[in-house]
Amino acid sequence: MAYQNFNMDHQWLPFTPNRSFAKDPRVFVAADGMMFTTHDGKQVIDGISSLWCVAAGHNRKPINEAIKKQLDTLDYATAFQASNDQAFVAAEMIAAMAPGDLNKVLFCNSGSEAADTSLKVALAYHRARGEGHRNVFIGRERGYHGVGFGGMSVGGIPANRKVYGTALLPRVDHMRFIHDPVNHAYIHGQEPVWTEDLLAELENRILPLHDPSNIAAIIIEPISGSAGWYLPPQGYVKRLREICDKHGILLIFDEVITGFGRLGCNFGADFYGVVPDMLNFAKCVTNGVIPLGGVICSDRIYDTMMGAHSNAPEHAIEFFHGYTYSGHPVACAAAIATLELLKQDKLFERAGQMGKVLGDAMHSGLKGLPNVIGIRTLGLAGAVELAPIAGTPGKRAFDIFMTCYHHGVLVRPAGENLVVCPPYIVEKEHIDRIVNVLADAIVQHA
Ligand SMILES: Cc1ncc(COP(=O)(O)O)c(C=O)c1O
Numbered sequence: 001m002a003y004q005n006f007n008m009d010h011q012w013l014p015f016t017p018n019r020s021f022a023k024d025p026r027v028f029v030a031a032d033g034m035m036f037t038t039h040d041g042k043q044v045i046d047g048i049s050s051l052w053c054v055a056a057g058h059n060r061k062p063i064n065e066a067i068k069k070q071l072d073t074l075d076y077a078t079a080f081q082a083s084n085d086q087a088f089v090a091a092e093m094i095a096a097m098a099p100g101d102l103n104k105v106l107f108c109n110s111g112s113e114a115a116d117t118s119l120k121v122a123l124a125y126h127r128a129r130g131e132g133h134r135n136v137f138i139g140r141e142r143g144y145h146g147v148g149f150g151g152m153s154v155g156g157i158p159a160n161r162k163v164y165g166t167a168l169l170p171r172v173d174h175m176r177f178i179h180d181p182v183n184h185a186y187i188h189g190q191e192p193v194w195t196e197d198l199l200a201e202l203e204n205r206i207l208p209l210h211d212p213s214n215i216a217a218i219i220i221e222p223i224s225g226s227a228g229w230y231l232p233p234q235g236y237v238k239r240l241r242e243i244c245d246k247h248g249i250l251l252i253f254d255e256v257i258t259g260f261g262r263l264g265c266n267f268g269a270d271f272y273g274v275v276p277d278m279l280n281f282a283k284c285v286t287n288g289v290i291p292l293g294g295v296i297c298s299d300r301i302y303d304t305m306m307g308a309h310s311n312a313p314e315h316a317i318e319f320f321h322g323y324t325y326s327g328h329p330v331a332c333a334a335a336i337a338t339l340e341l342l343k344q345d346k347l348f349e350r351a352g353q354m355g356k357v358l359g360d361a362m363h364s365g366l367k368g369l370p371n372v373i374g375i376r377t378l379g380l381a382g383a384v385e386l387a388p389i390a391g392t393p394g395k396r397a398f399d400i401f402m403t404c405y406h407h408g409v410l411v412r413p414a415g416e417n418l419v420v421c422p423p424y425i426v427e428k429e430h431i432d433r434i435v436n437v438l439a440d441a442i443v444q445h446a
Contacts, residue, residue: 031058047434048412049423052257053288057425066337070330079326087327090335097266100275104302107294107327111256112146114280114293118252119150122217125301128308134216141177144226145254154219173206179230185374189359194233212247222268225257228417229383237272250277260284263379264352287338292331347424355380358431365435370446381421388416403441409434
């Protein structure tokens, strides 16, 4: 199909430079396995699981069939005051995969909605316990929690925040970023070991400033994904849990990227051996086919919210929150089929194995190239960081992304990084091709 067949005047593209896109469009018209077909008939490798979503590769028949069957059975049903069978089955499967007492799934449709939902649960939970004054949230510099006002406020990516001023939530603070470009520029499948205590700032400055008794929740991505795959120091996540426990603060893991196998296990929580109070998910759960997100809450949170209503009339709603499409039956049918497929094909284990292949390829193929100042790989993902061009932040990474695309490889520019996070079905030949094309593009733009 030639793209002249459609009019490009009416779609305002998200997180995309629209003016340059119009001059050099990138339009996919079909996908299968690891490959896209473009509007002008080219093949492009999906080196980023289409924004970290397509774990099992494109066009998986069991998922497609489950969706078709669900459409012919129950297309949609109201989510309020009633529900559907698929939502219960999907919730049970997801709760069974989650660690500890994370057993109650509040569905939504995206990572942004999951972020805002989790922040609202935190406030409602503390109020239910008689601590409604706990309303301070703490995020982290360069954290990404989507584009709702809550997620933006606890998020720490400056470009996403800078034009929203006082519309951002008040009473939000941010922990410092987790990167040390001098001592830990290159990370190859291991947790960086810092001599400095990165959480001393939280304990000694941020908590005393707000008073810990006022803090509702701390939210982190176990690994900073959207910023460019930045990894926390060894012991950081565990110590954060201890600090939260000491002060009665809820810990929220935003696992929209680390959830469902990217690190070779179910969740980042499993990888770090830490159980949060809430775990947000969205990507991969339906293999990207249909939007679905959610927050897995602990039994303690749920029981507290229900307990607070023990004297309320039976018809009283305990949590005034939800989306028209919470637990949509077609999305949940897709999730059930996806989770079955991931399990049946042992794709989480495969992500772990292929992560080593990717890590080896990125470190051996990219280290030492012009302007490369860091490479971080862990699980089935990696980022190569480049020295910025003075005065035009992000341009080098964008130009490299474009050149890779024109050579049939989709990678993701994130600040000064190029990120690679392929579907778990990736083969060594794809990885070699992705890294070779990336290497050539880095040299070309030196
Ligand atoms: C950690 C994290 N949280 C939230 C989001 C937002 O998800 P969505 O784009 O589905 O709203 C993302 C998206 O990349 C993410 O990586």
